[in-house]
Amino acid sequence: GESVGLHLPTLSVQEGDNSIINCAYSNSASDYFIWYKQESGKGPQFIIDIRSNMDKRQGQRVTVLLNKTVKHLSLQIAATQPGDSAVYFCAENIPSGTYKYIFGTGTRLKVLA
């Protein structure tokens, strides 16, 4: 399949364990964040979002944590499954009156059976 990044940081996790993927964002003024999942040969898929007035948001098996003090986002995946293997990107939206996202470099998650 297509490679989205040859030198991405990789996180290897045993099936059934929890995964934590981290992201440092660039702009302290960013007020909206999204986590995307990209599987080989596919476009990024929306997972979960969070606004800057929140510290935590939960979805189905996923939780996003936002620490504005240190400009840090994390994505927690509970009970990781083989289908979770993919590259994960965080994206930040900078409120400049325009609409564009700045993406992080991505983290490759490998789920070990």
Next chain:
Amino acid sequence: KAGVTQTPRYLIKTRGQQVTLSCSPISGHRSVSWYQQTPGQGLQFLFEYFSETQRNKGNFPGRFSGRQFSNSRSEMNVSTLELGDSALYLCASSLGHMNTEAFFGQGTRLTVV
């Protein structure tokens, strides 16, 4: 509800040629953004269109251009292709308001030889 559709999925062009890529957004979405994805640079913002107007532009040369039609479908064009333009070109569709999620298509894999 149909997702974001990009055509073609794969394209091979020769240096110096030009290419046009197409994106049909999710029905009701008025914003279309384009991104270039390469292993070395990750996801880079190209431009965003909303109601047939370019609202924002990334740091790409003038060889990269786009447009949006009244039905929200968008095209991007790259003229005088260079080897370095080989990439996965992704289109994202959204309602177009601040802090709303963007949904991606599968992308067009462009190879310049």
